[in-house]
Every structure is written in C-alpha cells, then in structure tokens.
Amino acid sequence: MDNAIEIRTLSVVFSSNGRPITALDSLNLCVPSGQVFGFIGPNGAGKTTTMHVLLGFIAATAGEARIFNTDVNKSIARQRIGYLPEHPDTYKFLTGRELLVMAGRLFLIRGKQLSDRIDEVLSLVNMQNVSNRKIATYSRGMMQRICLAQALINDPDLVILDEPTGGLDPIGRMEVRRIITDLRARGKTVFFSSHELSEVELVCDHLAILSKGRLIVQGPTSKVVPQGESLEKYFMKAVSNQ
Numbered sequence: 001m002d003n004a005i006e007i008r009t010l011s012v013v014f015s016s017n018g019r020p021i022t023a024l025d026s027l028n029l030c031v032p033s034g035q036v037f038g039f040i041g042p043n044g045a046g047k048t049t050t051m052h053v054l055l056g057f058i059a060a061t062a063g064e065a066r067i068f069n070t071d072v073n074k075s076i077a078r079q080r081i082g083y084l085p086e087h088p089d090t091y092k093f094l095t096g097r098e099l100l101v102m103a104g105r106l107f108l109i110r111g112k113q114l115s116d117r118i119d120e121v122l123s124l125v126n127m128q129n130v131s132n133r134k135i136a137t138y139s140r141g142m143m144q145r146i147c148l149a150q151a152l153i154n155d156p157d158l159v160i161l162d163e164p165t166g167g168l169d170p171i172g173r174m175e176v177r178r179i180i181t182d183l184r185a186r187g188k189t190v191f192f193s194s195h196e197l198s199e200v201e202l203v204c205d206h207l208a209i210l211s212k213g214r215l216i217v218q219g220p221t222s223k224v225v226p227q228g229e230s231l232e233k234y235f236m237k238a239v240s241n242q
C-alpha cells in the first residue's frame, strides 16, 4: 500500500522570548493511502504543527515529510491537498458561492465545470440555501461548513482536517462523519485531528496518539484499542503514562 503521508524523525522547535519550545520531537508517522487516519492528542501535543509542516506553512527544524512521495518543501506536493484549518476564517465580504468561485479559479477550474463542482460541494456541506449570503452573516458552524466546501473544491486526493467538527451541532458532526466516509469510498485519504474520541473511533481505520510532540502509538484502530475497551479509556491511560 502506498503512503499518502510519510514523516521521518520530524522535529520542530519554536522560540518564544528566546526560550526553545519543542513542538515535535523526532516524529515518525505513516498515513496509508485511501484510509481515514485520526490524529489525536492533548492540547499542545503538536497536531496542528504537524499539519503546518505538511502544508509548507512552517519549516521543520530536523527530519523530513513527504506527501505522495514528494517532499513537502516542493510546492507541487500541495497540489493534491485539501485543507480545513483549526480556526477557519475567510473573506467576510464575499458570499459563500463567491468564495468557492475564487477557490476553484485558483485551481484553474472554470465555466460549467466550476459551477457544477460548486453545487456539488455546497450540497455536500448542506449550504445550498445560504450560498448567496455574505460570509459576514454566517454562524460559526456555517463558516466551518463553507470552509470545508472550499477545502474540497479541487477534489483533493488527500484531505487534511484540523478539528473538522469543532463548532458544529450534532447534525453537522454527523454530516462531517458522512463526508469523511464518502471521501474514503471514493479512494481519498483523510488525515484529521479531533478531540472527539468517540467520533475518531467511529470513522478511523488508523490512528496515532501524540503527546508532548512525541508519538505514543500508531496503527489500525482495531489493533491499537484493546478489545472491549473504549478509545477514550485507552487514550487516558496512554497519555497519563507520559
């Protein structure tokens, strides 16, 4: 099986007031293609930092990361990615539809192909009825949904979602789970972080637990979580041993 993401001995050290902060400490991670991979860990564990390295937002202090076998330092590595940030925010003076037109054009999608694709992603996130309203009038959950639609506009092979259900109501959470499983059914890879462990347990084929920048465990969900135990219980034990 090919890997969508390969991370080898990746370290990221930030500096704050002259003091080093180790966000990632020799992280090794493999995300197989076509799988839903849950990336979990306590606040400050380094999940967002890992994603930022994959997206080329920050440079690693040491180690390497590859997407579909291309080094993330090469911008071409990002062509097949869709990304939903942890705190989605965007141009509030645009309508939802205008945002998607802009996003689609960035990927050189035009004309009927673009309008069809926009209708498709709007329906996926259930935002058809409000797509002509300005984003400034959207609720937090609506903002989350339109940014998820934006992340999917280019029909990416790898979708990176940083806490995709944050701010969503129970129906919205269920819809995101459905979108994730639909993506898998279409052969896509989904790499997402979440603090909702029951949700991770429900949708993930693989998972990794990170704590203080270090990997505690990774593997198929059914192998990582002992039979008869919940992920939440396992997670609490695994993290408290650190």
Ligand SMILES: Nc1ncnc2c1ncn2[C@@H]1O[C@H](COP(=O)(O)OP(=O)(O)OP(=O)(O)O)[C@@H](O)[C@H]1O
Pocket: 014, 015, 016, 021, 022, 023, 041, 042, 043, 044, 045, 046, 047, 048, 049, 050, 086
């Ligand atoms: N720009 C920065 N400068 C200094 N330290 C940073 C910076 N970005 C992140 N950090 C630190 O790196 C560590 C990892 O942060 P990160 O945001 O990756 O965690 P996380 O696992 O995504 O947490 P959360 O679940 O709260 O979103 C934390 O100690 C954080 O304070």
Ligand SMILES: [Mg+2]
Pocket: 047, 048, 049, 086, 162
């Ligand atoms: Mg984070």
